[in-house]
Amino acid sequence: xKYLKNxxxxxxxxILKLILILLAVIFALPLYITVINIFxxxxxxxxxxxxxxxxxxxxxxxxxxxxPNVNIGQMYFNSICITVFGVGICILIxxxxxxYIVRTKKNREALYIFIFYLGLWFHM
Amino acid sequence: xRKKSKLFVFPAFLIYTLLMIVPIAGAFYLSLTDWNGISAxxxxxxxxxxxxxxxxxxxxxxxxxxxxxxFVVSITVNVLGLFIASLLNNAGKITNTLRSIFFLPYVMSxxxxxxxxxxxxxxxxxxxxxxxSLGFGNIITDYIGNSKNAIxxxxxxxxxRTLGFHMVLYLASIQTVPEDLYxxxxxxxxxxxxxxxxxxxxxxxxxxxxxxxxxIMSEMKQYDIVKVIxxxxxxxxxxxxTYNIVTQAFGNNMLGYSSAIAVFLFIxxxxxxxxxxxxxxxxxx
Numbered sequence: 001x002k003y004l005k006n007x008x009x010x011x012x013x014x015i016l017k018l019i020l021i022l023l024a025v026i027f028a029l030p031l032y033i034t035v036i037n038i039f040x041x042x043x044x045x046x047x048x049x050x051x052x053x054x055x056x057x058x059x060x061x062x063x064x065x066x067x068p069n070v071n072i073g074q075m076y077f078n079s080i081c082i083t084v085f086g087v088g089i090c091i092l093i094x095x096x097x098x099x100y101i102v103r104t105k106k107n108r109e110a111l112y113i114f115i116f117y118l119g120l121w122f123h124m
Numbered sequence: 125x126r127k128k129s130k131l132f133v134f135p136a137f138l139i140y141t142l143l144m145i146v147p148i149a150g151a152f153y154l155s156l157t158d159w160n161g162i163s164a165x166x167x168x169x170x171x172x173x174x175x176x177x178x179x180x181x182x183x184x185x186x187x188x189x190x191x192x193x194x195f196v197v198s199i200t201v202n203v204l205g206l207f208i209a210s211l212l213n214n215a216g217k218i219t220n221t222l223r224s225i226f227f228l229p230y231v232m233s234x235x236x237x238x239x240x241x242x243x244x245x246x247x248x249x250x251x252x253x254x255x256x257s258l259g260f261g262n263i264i265t266d267y268i269g270n271s272k273n274a275i276x277x278x279x280x281x282x283x284x285r286t287l288g289f290h291m292v293l294y295l296a297s298i299q300t301v302p303e304d305l306y307x308x309x310x311x312x313x314x315x316x317x318x319x320x321x322x323x324x325x326x327x328x329x330x331x332x333x334x335x336x337x338x339x340i341m342s343e344m345k346q347y348d349i350v351k352v353i354x355x356x357x358x359x360x361x362x363x364x365x366t367y368n369i370v371t372q373a374f375g376n377n378m379l380g381y382s383s384a385i386a387v388f389l390f391i392x393x394x395x396x397x398x399x400x401x402x403x404x405x406x407x408x409x
Contacts, residue, residue, distance in 0.1 A: 013214075019211065021218070028225050030240055045250075050254060093136045093139065096135065099132055100132045103129060118144060118148060
């Protein structure tokens with residue numbers, strides 16, 4: 001009896017795993033389409049969007065790097081600047097504030113949390 | 125000890141007051157005026173802006189769209205997220221790989237995602253050409269051109285984007301459930317479903333509350349996907365509340381009126397999340 005139950009639950013496990021993998025494949029499809037279409041000429045994208053890029057072409061990447069409208073170095077620099085300073089200052093200051101809030105009195109804690117929640121409720 | 129630790133909260137409080145509380149208070153004040161965003165002076169007109177909101181059919185439509193998106197997305201994301209998380213929790217070796225696959229869309233920027241999906245869903249896009257090559261040419265439709273399909277498309281994109289995040293939230297709270305509770309359930313002869321229903325679910329109520337609140341808040345503030353995919357159109361039919369606020373403020377130069385809508389949205393979001401926090405703490409074990 002125990003043996004049977006074990007086997008059936010193992011069978012169920014496999015089915016659940018199969019469902020998971022299927023979901024993951026569906027989930028990854030848009031990303032797959034994006035990545036493979038980087039290496040295709042435009043004509044081929046509309047003709048057969050799902051097929052593998054044979055032969056792969058680097059024209060799209062080249063045109064991005066050479067386009068005068070797209071200064072990719074500057075763009076990356078801007079994003080990295082914002083990320084580093086934003087996250088750095090945020091971590092420092094918010095951990096300091098959290099340290100105080102958890103050590104303060106209960107009713108005052110609620111007040112602080114309310115004030116900091118305001119920002120979440122208001123849309124940017 | 126006390127004095128020193130008060131200094132710790134000071135920088136956060138200062139930055140927060142300057143960048144958050146002051147603008148929010150400013151929005152409250154502006155909502156009582158008729159400022160157009162450019163002129164030097166403006167008049168206080170009391171609650172006329174709020175009264176005008178009742179007659180604004182464009183706003184009502186955008187409220188309807190926002191509610192639809194919020195309902196569809198937050199229910200799907202939470203149910204599916206919990207489902208996938210509980211499957212992933214005992215999937216063994218493949219857990220980590222699958223978790224990264226599900227989380228990948230959330231890492232990418234929303235605007236980039238919107239462009240990817242635009243190229244998939246547009247009339248000459250990837251999805252339609254796949255359907256055609258498979259011989260389903262008769263069911264090809266415009267997924268963005270008409271408002272009903274467009275709202276559904278926005279929901280699908282948003283679900284695809286945020287599902288991974290909520291799944292990770294659920295996975296994290298499921299993994300904190302102590303193993304001995306499951307053992308006790310096994311000893312009592314509990315099935316897989318009973319383990320989930322009577323052990324996992326009650327133990328992760330705080331996680332559920334946070335996940336639901338975050339999904340509802342972020343859906344009510346939906347803007348970027350709508351901006352890229354439909355730009356509010358056709359007509360005004362796929363505008364969300366936030367999109368409406370931005371176009372009223374900077375397109376139609378009615379900053380006072382748009383501030384009133386912003387305050388209205390703020391009050392609704394605050395009320396919804398308060399109710400949920402209360403309900404969540406009641407359900408907790």
